[in-house]
Amino acid sequence: MQNINYKESKFQFECFRKHLLKDAKYYGYLLPNQLILTTAKQSQTPKYNLPLLLNTLIHFVTKQPSNEIEQFGFLYKEHFKYFYANPNIILQLKELLACKVMFKEISEFYQPISMLGRGGSSKVYQVMKKGSKDQYASKCVDKRYLIEDGGFNGLFNEIQLMQKMNHPKIIHLEELYEGENTFYLILEYLQGQSLHESFNKRQVLFEQEQIQTIMFQLLTAVQYMHSLGIMHRDLKPENIMFKSQNAYDELKIVDFGLATSTQAETYPFPKCGTPGYVAPEIANLKDLNYKYDLICDMFSIGCIFYKLLTGKELFPGTDYQEILKLNKKCSINYELLTLYRAPKEAIELIAQLLTINPKERISAQAALQHNYFQLKFQTKRGKFQQNNNKYTPVFQTQNFNPKDNIQKQNFHIEDDVVEDENAHSVKVPVMQKMKTFDQFVCKIKPQVTPTLARRNFKKFQTSDFNSALSPNSPNPLQMENKPSLIINSSNQDLVNEIHTKNEHQINQMGQIDEEQEEQFQQNI
Numbered sequence: 001m002q003n004i005n006y007k008e009s010k011f012q013f014e015c016f017r018k019h020l021l022k023d024a025k026y027y028g029y030l031l032p033n034q035l036i037l038t039t040a041k042q043s044q045t046p047k048y049n050l051p052l053l054l055n056t057l058i059h060f061v062t063k064q065p066s067n068e069i070e071q072f073g074f075l076y077k078e079h080f081k082y083f084y085a086n087p088n089i090i091l092q093l094k095e096l097l098a099c100k101v102m103f104k105e106i107s108e109f110y111q112p113i114s115m116l117g118r119g120g121s122s123k124v125y126q127v128m129k130k131g132s133k134d135q136y137a138s139k140c141v142d143k144r145y146l147i148e149d150g151g152f153n154g155l156f157n158e159i160q161l162m163q164k165m166n167h168p169k170i171i172h173l174e175e176l177y178e179g180e181n182t183f184y185l186i187l188e189y190l191q192g193q194s195l196h197e198s199f200n201k202r203q204v205l206f207e208q209e210q211i212q213t214i215m216f217q218l219l220t221a222v223q224y225m226h227s228l229g230i231m232h233r234d235l236k237p238e239n240i241m242f243k244s245q246n247a248y249d250e251l252k253i254v255d256f257g258l259a260t261s262t263q264a265e266t267y268p269f270p271k272c273g274t275p276g277y278v279a280p281e282i283a284n285l286k287d288l289n290y291k292y293d294l295i296c297d298m299f300s301i302g303c304i305f306y307k308l309l310t311g312k313e314l315f316p317g318t319d320y321q322e323i324l325k326l327n328k329k330c331s332i333n334y335e336l337l338t339l340y341r342a343p344k345e346a347i348e349l350i351a352q353l354l355t356i357n358p359k360e361r362i363s364a365q366a367a368l369q370h371n372y373f374q375l376k377f378q379t380k381r382g383k384f385q386q387n388n389n390k391y392t393p394v395f396q397t398q399n400f401n402p403k404d405n406i407q408k409q410n411f412h413i414e415d416d417v418v419e420d421e422n423a424h425s426v427k428v429p430v431m432q433k434m435k436t437f438d439q440f441v442c443k444i445k446p447q448v449t450p451t452l453a454r455r456n457f458k459k460f461q462t463s464d465f466n467s468a469l470s471p472n473s474p475n476p477l478q479m480e481n482k483p484s485l486i487i488n489s490s491n492q493d494l495v496n497e498i499h500t501k502n503e504h505q506i507n508q509m510g511q512i513d514e515e516q517e518e519q520f521q522q523n524i
Helices: 087-097 151-164 195-201 208-227 296-310 320-329 335-339 344-353 364-368 380-391 402-408 434-439 450-456 489-523
Strands: 011-017 024-030 034-038 048-051 057-063 068-076 079-084 102-104 110-118 122-129 135-142 173-178 182-188 240-242 251-253 457-460 484-487
Touching: 011 087, 024 087, 048 068, 057 079, 057 087, 068 087, 110 135, 151 173, 195 240, 208 251, 208 296, 208 364, 296 335, 296 344, 296 364, 335 344, 344 364
Parallel strands: 057 102, 102 173
Antiparallel strands: 011 024, 011 079, 024 034, 034 048, 057 068, 068 079, 110 122, 122 135, 135 182, 173 182, 240 251, 457 484
16 A cells, blocks of 8 residues: 655644544545545554545535534445534535535535526526525536436546636636536636627627737637647637626636547547537548647637627538538638728738648737737727817816916906905994894895896806915915905995995894893883
């Protein structure tokens, strides 16, 4: 037996197994490829040595109603053995084992919300994680459809490839569950639609800036996949989705059911793909043992690029056979790109992507360095704003001189009177006894109509007119930035009359108060 290297342990914990007489304590070690439980620390002969494989089933049991995980168990000699530990420790163990093994009882952790779609052998549901309300997508694969034609190997191959990838532009695999009749792949939930749905719903072509954004993200994700030796083999608008609605900068590549590794001895399903997007070396493949290169994905990207620029299929046809025939022949007419005013750099790049000879086809890394991605495009909104600004002048306070503006309006600062609450010293009598105040009503009729008043003054912020104030004007900093009233000198007599009458009415109010006060004292 090979020695166990405990230095490779990623996680260590303690747990116990319940017995009738006495609980048994175990030391747990999570290594890259195995989970070890032993009664002695770092024992070379552990009692439980669990391989981390996709056919390994682990059951995490929750306690209701708190929904905390209180124990975990695995199959050992045809029976499940369960172990108890701190809930936080078991939760951490579950997170570290995610996607490495199959979990049991998905209903203890996820609640279905609605069906998102269905395929030949699977259904996809929107689910909510219990306790957190986080939303995910659950791909439910019926085991009955996997029995024939090596279906189990195909599913496990898809899972193993997704385990290797961790990229923001590739859909993320969260967890794996196995039921009696179904496998469940828990994936991140994408609220947006697919590129295929976007094509069907749009009445106009994508903007050049949007096309460039989509293509750059797509090539970035494919370059990452190819660096790991993984080819998708089914890139098409249906397998390109967006994280949220109309967020074309949040692209995700999905569905790795036909993906394979270049390290595989033989490719599973060697002649596969979607007619209209499959590379000609695959469509015309005769020797099924021939190992073509991952550059086949670049041809599919070229087909997607063509549709983004024109809104048309590169190989149009009325049925499957006609499309496949055109795809195999691969006779491409680039004149349509010119009619749709595609940039010449885009036409150059698409020609390199759609090269029939795979050895001459451009790679993802080289495509990202193409001059096309150096172009600067404007959105329709940006063009509209630019054109609007070109013909409609925009005035800002810093674009004109307040002093010059006042002179143009025949405002003479030296002849004007700047009024504020400190301009006149007015003595207002104070009533000695407030209980007599409610016996009088003082009516002061306005002497200037609102229309006339609007013609006689204009409000400005004091901070805008510091340079226009006369030496005798009040300091605006001492006026707490209150608006100043700049009044035309031609109406000076009217202003004086208003102040005189108001002062008379205020003084008269004081006289009435004194007379009423004397009368009130006599009555007492």
